Each structure stands twice: as C-alpha cells, then as structure tokens.
Amino acid sequence: MYKIKNSKELASLINCINLNNMISEEEMEEYLDKVGELNFNSITISPTYVSLAKEKLADSTTKISTVVGFPLGFETTEGKVAQAAKALEDGADEIEAVINLNHLKDHKYNLIHEELSQLRELLGDKTLKVIVEMQAIEDSEKASIAKVLEENKVDFIKTSAGFIAPDNIYSKVN
Template identity: 55%
Template sequence: MYNIKNSKELAKLINYTNLNNIITENEMREFLEKAMELNFNSVVVSPTYVKLAKETLKDTNIKVGSVIGFPLGFEDTNSKVDEAKELLEKGADEFEVVINLSYLKDEKYSLLEDEIRKIKEAIGDKILKVIIETKALEDYEKANAAKVAENGGADYVKTASGFVSPNHLFENVNDINIIQKHAPKIKIEVYGGINNYKYANEILTAGADIIGSNEGYEIVKRYKELRENTQVTPKPITLTKK
C-alpha cells in the first residue's frame, strides 16, 4: 500500500473539491475554513468563488483551482481560452479544462491538441489539467486522450468531472495503467467517488499522483482520528515466567 506517514502528508495528496452550483457564500466560507484546518494541496471551486478562495487562503500554501468548459467541454476553443484568462486574472493557480468529447470521438486529435496548447499558452507556468471522462470512453479513446493532453503541454490528466465517474477500483486502476503506458510523462489525478482513506490509499498505490475528492475533509479527519488521536495504554507484561 502507499506509504502515507501522517495526516499532513495525506492532505497534501488531496485536492479538496466543491463545485456545487447552488452553494451559498457562507457555505463556501465554511468549506474554505475546513481546507485551512487540514492544509490540503489545493481547493477546487467554481469560477464564482476563485477570488473569495484566494483572499481567504492568502496566508496559506493551499493552491486554488477552478474549471474551464465545465462540465461538458463542448465550448469552442476561443471561449475556453477566454475562460482561462479570466480565471488567471482572478488569481487561479490550477486550471481544469474538460476535453471536447465530440472531437475525441471523431478522432480530431489536432484540434484537441491545439486547444490544450492555446490554453496552456494563456496561463503560462500555471498548472493545466485535462479532464477526459474515462467512464464515457473506450480504452483506445482513453489512450488517445492522454496522448493528446501530453502532446498539448498539459501537466495532468484528470479522470473525471464528477458527473460521470468510474464506480469501481478496478476501473480506476485500468485507467491509470492506460494513461501511464500511453502518456508516461503526464501526471494523473483520479477524481470521483473517493470517500474514505482505504479507497484513497488504493488509488495512490495504483499509481495516481494525486486524488480529487469532495470528501477530502472527512477522509483526512477519519485518518487522523485512527492514526494520531487514538491513545492506547499497553498492559504491563513480564518477560519471564512467574
């Protein structure tokens, strides 16, 4: 299993996510307070709340991520580039763009690569993730999507938007294996359905570089309770017979 030493290390392997489209500002503030409590790698929020997240987290090292073309990815390239530029102005550190699945199904790989490259150029040295929706794809399509993302200059492939997610560990492992084989230089984020430490550990053991989860706070808190806040007083023993 993946060797996680403590809850701080675990939190740094999680992108704590809240893309709820009916969340209130007060609820988002509560979410961000939880993120600060456990110091996650990043938060992922809607474009609406990027400025609030940056302001709230300004004294931490938690990155702020947001989404482009979410959740369907069928906007044209210029629209996605404009979204990226607007997020950059708001202060986003990480950008997650949903791939155009119609282009992928039609094998229009040059169009996909061009789109990813233009978004990457727009955001400079910031992190770009390409969401490929593995649950909606055949294995050869996953391989080509990963290659497109790598060739276009993306930093990560992300397996799902959360709307259509693999629902079994072995599906995720299969996806990780395909991405690693066909796009060996790109990093992998697995997202969707990860709601406990055991599952998170299995995904990391399978080769994911990081996980995204709406349940990040619960995962780390439970781990902390089990591993760091449980006091066991050993019974006295003797090493010789009486």
C-alpha cells in the same frame, strides 16, 4: 511510503473538490476556512468563488484550482481560453479543462491539440489538469487522446467530471 503523522500532514497531500452549484457564499466561506486550517494541497472550486478563495486562503499554501468547460466540455476553444484567463486574473493557480467529447468521438484530435496548446500557452508554468470522460470512449481513443495530452505537456489527467453516468452515456435505440 508515506509516514503521515497527523491530519495536517495528510491534508497537504490531498486535492479536495467542492463544485457544488448550489453553495452560498457564506457556506463557501466556511468551507474555505476549514480548508485553510488544514492547508490542503489544492482546492478545486467553481470560477464563481476563485477571488473569494484567493482572499480567504492568502495565508495558506493551498493552491486554488478551478474548472473551464465544466462539466460537459463542449464550449468553444475561445470560450475556454477566456474562462481560464479570467480565472487566472481572479487568482487561480491551476486550471482543470474538460475535453470536448464531440471532437474526441469524431477523432478531431487536431482541434483538441489546438485548444490545449492555447491553454498551455496561457498558463505558462501553472498546472493544467485535463478531464476526459474515460467511460465514454473506446480504448483506441484513450490511446490517441493520451498522445495529444502528452504533446501538450498536461500536468494531470482526470478520468471523469462526475456528471455522466456510465449507463446514460448514449441513448439506446431498440
């Protein structure tokens, strides 16, 4: 059990996220200053601000994470790999990739496997987090995708990008 003594110690255990698509550079700079003061474990931000975060957090142990295929995941594998390569070039330490739900719902696990394999190869020992919209899939699909994620040595599984409301997943025809 953790015996947390202060807010800095607590922050070192937290992965914070700011994927506000309306945030200005000035607002992001202020946010990054606060993140740097507390030394969060990691921060997930849009690819737009990775190089700024690398600069602002240079004296911090905070890892910089960004997203690829966000928020819906239906980009091509080539697009996601290119996004990840650019993010690494800009200074990202971690990548969060959104699974292609079209492939998952069609049970094209081989395509998901290939995409994750390419991302894992690109990242090497850097952290790969994968976002799967769990509320949109059946239990059998959860079991199948879990096997694919394990085969590809995914470091973390996130259960939602936060952009799909559970009752709006599929159109209902009466």
